[in-house]
Amino acid sequence: MSNKPAIAFENAAYGIGNLSAEFSFARAPGSVTAILGPSGAGKSTLLNLAAGFLTPARGEIRIHGEIVNHLPPAQRGISMVFQDNNLFPHLDIRTNIGLGLDPALRLDASGWATVDSALERVDLEGFGPRLPSTLSGGERQRVALARAFARRRPLLLLDEPFDGLGPGLAADMLALMLEIRADVAATVLMVTHDPDEARAAADEILFIASGRIAADTPAPGFFERRDLPALDAYLGRSSDPDHVPTE
Amino acid sequence: MLTRAEHRAARSGGVAALLAIGLALAVPIAVMVAYGADAGLGAGLGPGQGDYLWRITRFTLLQAGLSTLLSVALAVPLARALARRPAFFGRRGLINLFALPLGLPPLVAALGLIEIWGRNGVANKGLALFGIETPFSIYGLTGILLAHVFFNLPLATRLILPTLERLPPEYWKTAANLGLKGWTLFRLIEWPAMRKSVAGAAGLVFMLCATSFTLVLVLGGGPAATTLEVAIYQALRFDFAPGRAVLLSTIQVALTLTIMAALKLIAAPADPGDTKGGGSARPDAQGGFQVLSDAVLIGLSGLFVAGPMAAVIGAGLVADLPRLLTDPLFWRATATSLGIGLVSATLATALSSLLIRARHSAGEPADTAALGLLSASSGAAGSLTLLAPPVVLGAGWFLMLGGGAGQLFAPLAAIIVINALMALPFVMRVLEPAHRTAMARNSRLALSLGVTGFNRIRQVDLPAMALPLTTGFVFALALSLGDLGAIALFGSDRIMTLPWLLYQKLGSYRTDDAAGLALLLGGTTMALILLADRLGRRDGNDRA
Numbered sequence: 197m198s199n200k201p202a203i204a205f206e207n208a209a210y211g212i213g214n215l216s217a218e219f220s221f222a223r224a225p226g227s228v229t230a231i232l233g234p235s236g237a238g239k240s241t242l243l244n245l246a247a248g249f250l251t252p253a254r255g256e257i258r259i260h261g262e263i264v265n266h267l268p269p270a271q272r273g274i275s276m277v278f279q280d281n282n283l284f285p286h287l288d289i290r291t292n293i294g295l296g297l298d299p300a301l302r303l304d305a306s307g308w309a310t311v312d313s314a315l316e317r318v319d320l321e322g323f324g325p326r327l328p329s330t331l332s333g334g335e336r337q338r339v340a341l342a343r344a345f346a347r348r349r350p351l352l353l354l355d356e357p358f359d360g361l362g363p364g365l366a367a368d369m370l371a372l373m374l375e376i377r378a379d380v381a382a383t384v385l386m387v388t389h390d391p392d393e394a395r396a397a398a399d400e401i402l403f404i405a406s407g408r409i410a411a412d413t414p415a416p417g418f419f420e421r422r423d424l425p426a427l428d429a430y431l432g433r434s435s436d437p438d439h440v441p442t443e
Numbered sequence: 444m445l446t447r448a449e450h451r452a453a454r455s456g457g458v459a460a461l462l463a464i465g466l467a468l469a470v471p472i473a474v475m476v477a478y479g480a481d482a483g484l485g486a487g488l489g490p491g492q493g494d495y496l497w498r499i500t501r502f503t504l505l506q507a508g509l510s511t512l513l514s515v516a517l518a519v520p521l522a523r524a525l526a527r528r529p530a531f532f533g534r535r536g537l538i539n540l541f542a543l544p545l546g547l548p549p550l551v552a553a554l555g556l557i558e559i560w561g562r563n564g565v566a567n568k569g570l571a572l573f574g575i576e577t578p579f580s581i582y583g584l585t586g587i588l589l590a591h592v593f594f595n596l597p598l599a600t601r602l603i604l605p606t607l608e609r610l611p612p613e614y615w616k617t618a619a620n621l622g623l624k625g626w627t628l629f630r631l632i633e634w635p636a637m638r639k640s641v642a643g644a645a646g647l648v649f650m651l652c653a654t655s656f657t658l659v660l661v662l663g664g665g666p667a668a669t670t671l672e673v674a675i676y677q678a679l680r681f682d683f684a685p686g687r688a689v690l691l692s693t694i695q696v697a698l699t700l701t702i703m704a705a706l707k708l709i710a711a712p713a714d715p716g717d718t719k720g721g722g723s724a725r726p727d728a729q730g731g732f733q734v735l736s737d738a739v740l741i742g743l744s745g746l747f748v749a750g751p752m753a754a755v756i757g758a759g760l761v762a763d764l765p766r767l768l769t770d771p772l773f774w775r776a777t778a779t780s781l782g783i784g785l786v787s788a789t790l791a792t793a794l795s796s797l798l799i800r801a802r803h804s805a806g807e808p809a810d811t812a813a814l815g816l817l818s819a820s821s822g823a824a825g826s827l828t829l830l831a832p833p834v835v836l837g838a839g840w841f842l843m844l845g846g847g848a849g850q851l852f853a854p855l856a857a858i859i860v861i862n863a864l865m866a867l868p869f870v871m872r873v874l875e876p877a878h879r880t881a882m883a884r885n886s887r888l889a890l891s892l893g894v895t896g897f898n899r900i901r902q903v904d905l906p907a908m909a910l911p912l913t914t915g916f917v918f919a920l921a922l923s924l925g926d927l928g929a930i931a932l933f934g935s936d937r938i939m940t941l942p943w944l945l946y947q948k949l950g951s952y953r954t955d956d957a958a959g960l961a962l963l964l965g966g967t968t969m970a971l972i973l974l975a976d977r978l979g980r981r982d983g984n985d986r987a
Contacts, residue, residue, distance in 0.1 A: 249616055249726035269726060270622025281613035286635040295631070299622040 200261035202227070202383035203246060203351060207255035210241055217241045217407035218255070223400070225350070228377065228384040230394035230415065233404035234430050239387045242404065243353055246385060248272050259351065270299070275344035275382075277357040282340035283328040289315070289339055290324035296343040314346035315339075317379075318372060334365045338372065345376045352377060354386040358393065366390075370397050391419055391431070403427060445886070446895045450804045454814075457801020457821050460794045464824050464867075467860050468831060471839020478842050479689040492687075495666075500694055503670040506584060506659075507652035510591035515645045517592070518599035521744050523633060524737040525600070526607035527728045531738075537745050538604075539976065541597035543752065546918075546972025548925025549594070549657035550942050551965035554949070554957065555751030556590055556662075557581055558758055565754070586662035591652050597748055599644040606640040607633060612723035619727035628727065646706040653698060654832040657927045661949070671695040672834045676931055679841055688842075692835045699830050752965070759962020767959040772944065780924055780940040783855065787862035788919035792912060794863065795870040798824055799878050829868060833861050833928035841932050854933035858940075861929040866919035873918065873979060877911035914978040921971040925964065 204222035211217055217238040223229055231239050244250040245257060248269035256263050264272055275296070283292045293311045294303050303311070315321055318338040328336055337357060344352055354373070358366040374397060377384050388394055394401060394415060401418045403411040405426035411418070421427060428434065445453065525534070544552065559565050560581045567579070579585060610632075618628055656672040663669055669677075671691050678688040767773055798821040805818035840857040844850060881904065889895065889903050905912075927942040934943040941964045948957040 244726075247616070247620060247726075249619060249724070268622070268729075269616075269619040274620060276616065276620045278613045278616070281611040282617065284614065284617075284632060284635075287631060291631075295621050295623065299624070300627045301631070 201225075201258070202260060203385070204258040205242075205245070205255070206258070208245055208252040208257050209254040210245060210250055210252055211407075212253075215407070219245070219404075219409055220255075221402060221409055221412050223383055223385070225383050226381060227400055228374070228398050229386065229400045229402055230398035231385060231387045231402045231404060232389065232391070232394055232430070233410070234426070235389070237404045238407040239404050240355060241407070242402075243355055243385065243387055246351075247274055247276060247353055272351070273349045274351045274353055275347045275349045277337070277340045277344060277352075277354045279356045279359050282343075283336055285328050288325050288327055289320070289331070292328070292339060293343045293346055296347045310346050314342040317345050317376070318342040334361050334369065337361065337369060341369070341373060341376055345380065348380045350380075350382055352380070352382040352384045354384065354388075356387055356389065359389070363392075366393065367396070373397070395419070403430075405430075445804060446890070448896055449899070452896075453800040453804035454817060456797040457804070457817055460797035460801070461817075461820055461824060464794065464864065467864060468836070471836055471843060472831065473839075474843040475689050475692060475839045478685055479693070496690065496694070498666075499669055499671055499674050499691070500698075502668065503653055503672075503698070506587050506591070506668075506670065507649050507655075509584075510588055510595065510652040511645050511649040513588060513592050514595035514599050514648050515641060517596050517744070518603055518644065519637065519641060521596070521600050521740060522603040522607060522637070523629070524740050525604055526633075527725050528734075528737055528741070529608075529723065529725060531741075537741065538601070539973070540745065540749060541601050542976045543969050543972060544594045544597050544748065546921045546925070546968045546975075547594075547752070547965055548927070548942055548968055549590075549655075550661060550927050550945055550949075551755055551925070551961045551968075552593060552751060553590060553658055553661040554758075554945075554961045555753075555755040555965075556586070556593060558754035559750045560586070560589055565750070582662055583668045587655075587659055587668065590658040590662055591648075591655065593748065593751060594658075595648040595651065596744065599641075599648055600744075602644040602647070603637055603640045606637050608723070610636055610723075615723060615725050615727050624727065624729060643706075646702070650699065650702050650706065650829065653702060654695070654829075656832070656834050656931075660927075660931070661946075671698070672832060672928075675834050675838050679838055679932060685842055688838050692838050695835055696831060699832070703830065752969075755958075755961050755965050758958035759966075762955050762959035762962070764959050764962075767956060767963075772939065773960070776939045776941045776944040779938065780942075783859055783862065783940060784920045784923040787859045787923045788866065788916050790859065790863035791866040791870050791919040792874075792916045795867060795874050795915060796908075796912070798822075799871065799875050802875075803878060803882060824867070833865055833926065834932065836861050836864065837929045837932040851937055854935075854938055858929045858933055858938075862923040862926055863919070865926065865928075866922045869922065870915035870919050873915040873975075874908070874911050877908060881907040910978055914975045917971050917975040917978070921968040921975070924971075925968045 201222035202225040205219040207218060207220050209216065209218040219238075219242055231242060233239050241250065245252055248264070248267060252265055257265055259272055283289070284295075287295075290308070290311055291301065293314055294301055294307065297303060297307050297310060312321075312324065315323060318341055320335060320338055320342065323331065323335070323339070328339070331339070340357070352373075357373075358369045361369060370393060373384075376382075386393075386397065398415045401411065401413055401415050402409055403413075403418075403424070403426070410426050411421070411424055413421075419427075419431070525538075528534070557564060560579075561567070562580070564581070581589065614632060618624075618632060623632065653670075654672060655670070656676070659668070659670045659673050660676070663673060671694060675688050675691045675695070678684045678691060802818050802821045805814040805821075837857065840854075840861070844853050844857065885903050885907060889899050894902055925942060927946060930938070930940045930943045931946070934940070934946075941960065945957055945960045945964060948954075948960060
């Protein structure tokens with residue numbers, strides 16, 4: 197298992213015409229990948245295919261070597277964190293995390309102990325009985341991370357999870373996410389539109405443009421590349437390679 | 444945001460509308476009370492009639508309770524199935540189809556139901572093919588329940604479905620990711636989201652069934668299956684026992700009052716027709732057997748609702764339409780119906796506009812206690828008319844006019860007023876949100892340009908409200924065209940509307956004529972409702 201990629205797309209395609217997307221890439225276990233690209237390029241499609249919310253029309257998606265094209269989302273060994281609405285608003289924090297351990301909420305004492313220690317892990321001790329609406333946006337995202345921590349699934353998918361939190365808070369959350377990833381030894385795919393976030397957290401980059409992977413490279417040095425017109429357009433700088441930025 | 448003169452105009456308009464509505468409600472009720480006091484309550488009752496009252500009240504509650512239970516118990520799984528399958532072929536059509544019963548005259552629907560479920564109907568013939576020779580009867584409790592579910596299953600579904608569709612897509616993704624399904628998904632996610640709308644829908648359906656008149660009149664059989672509404676009609680029209688009518692009306696009003704008070708405790712339901720015919724993707728939905736069971740449930744419900752309507756069309760087309768269309772009586776009834784409908788729809792739209800404008804002017808929250816009262820009573824005026832169902836109101840007018848026999852204008856006016864009051868809550872529900880949006884959008888601009896007073900109404904407000912005003916008007920027209928409640932009390936050789944003509948043809952077993960009439964009447968009102976639904980949706984899209 198160790199020599200097989202944690203996740204791999206082999207010409208996995210979805211949609212038709214202008215909206216079509218097709219992806220091929222592979223990621224080693226334990227890696228952290230930032231997925232970048234203009235809006236509408238297909239970042240979320242890629243994540244939805246990996247999670248099992250969409251089924252590819254062609255090609256294969258493999259997790260630890262196994263083809264998972266038709267495997268339901270719950271059986272893929274994945275935890276997810278979205279930008280919003282990670283928690284069911286009418287259920288208290290403990291229940292929201294507990295559901296991540298057993299979908300029918302049949303938890304014994306040790307199950308609930310896991311829930312409490314996950315809350316402790318994200319510094320939200322004692323928040324268990326509260327409703328999500330009584331928490332701040334950052335605290336709610338920490339609960340979502342606590343659930344991922346309690347679930348200990350080998351893949352962690354994040355869809356712009358720290359967007360709208362403000363730079364300081366986002367950086368703290370990113371650090372917490374990386375710690376949790378290390379605890380669980382998970383492989384991370386993270387959609388973001390913030391180059392700083394990608395620089396700070398990711399080992400590798402997938403740059404998506406028009407439904408295709410335009411660049412699949414290590415993170416260091418990626419943003420300095422001048423051979424990708426799509427990247428220049430995305431970052432809003434002149435595409436003339438001889439042009440030296442004055443700032 | 445209005446000028447001082449505009450505020451004054453809006454508030455006096457509201458007060459005038461309230462006075463008019465109050466008068467239309469109070470006068471007949473006062474007459475009834477006077478009648479009751481005169482005759483001494485209970486004088487209309489012979490020995491042993493206490494039993495009769497108790498039996499009718501009990502049956503009214505029983506059939507309303509069972510109808511509500513059946514409609515909602517079916518609507519919940521149906522709404523779940525529809526929300527789970529946001530993209531199947533024909534989904535949009537089905538949801539549009541579910542808007543139609545709201546505008547179908549109950550009498551026409553009863554005819555369609557008899558075509559399907561009656562003694563010689565499709566269902567019993569189908570059962571006979573399999574050698575089951577026990578045709579069940581559509582008359583009595585079974586038929587009443589069948590008809591009430593036909594009307595209210597679509598209504599309840601349209602109220603409940605949007606609350607599921609409005610949940611953010613991340614919930615369904617999280618549910619899929621965590622593996623929530625079946626009972627757990629229902630208990631933890633779907634039910635908490637639906638709960639309020641289910642309670643609201645149940646309350647509304649109960650209210651509608653407890654005051655249902657036409658369906659019980661046609662499908663209920665004899666004293667064993669009679670409701671308060673029908674008993675009032677019989678007391679006035681056949682037995683001329685005003686004392687009993689007053690007593691029955693008192694019970695009916697007390698009943699609706701209790702139900703409305705209970706409804707206030709649970710939240711009011713959202714507007715039907717909120718659904719745009721597509722929800723978010725449902726990665727948590729399962730394939731295989733569940734697809735099949737969802738398809739069966741959705742398909743059967745669609746058939747159940749479409750069947751009677753198709754039967755009306757089918758039977759109408761084979762009827763002798765040319766003969767019907769050359770019958771002067773038909774044209775007289777059409778003219779009367781249209782006249783009543785147009786006037787009462789105009790009245791309902793005008794009253795609603797005045798009330799809404801006054802409510803807007805009074806502000807939210809109102810600046811003074813007097814304005815608060817104006818705002819609250821304008822809002823309540825709409826639902827107050829639900830308190831006294833058409834037959835109860837009609838009973839008051841009937842007593843006031845001494846039965847209305849031999850008169851022409853007074854009974855016509857009574858029918859028009861009753862129809863307008865009946866449509867008021869529906870029209871207000873269409874107009875109020877649109878008016879709020881238009882005000883928010885245009886007020887500052889109009890003020891800054893100095894377009895005020897009559898100019899503003901003509902140049903800014905009326906054009907902005909044209910679409911919702913048309914929607915409300917069309918809706919009120921359809922309701923009035925299909926109404927049998929008021930005309931049943933006042934109908935005569937001189938005052939003949941289409942539903943009344945249809946009812947008489949049914950009574951004299953002219954089934955061929957009845958089928959043709961039902962097609963023409965039902966076709967017209969359904970086209971109007973579709974139009975209103977379409978206009979309302981276009982307006983909704985504009986605002987979105």
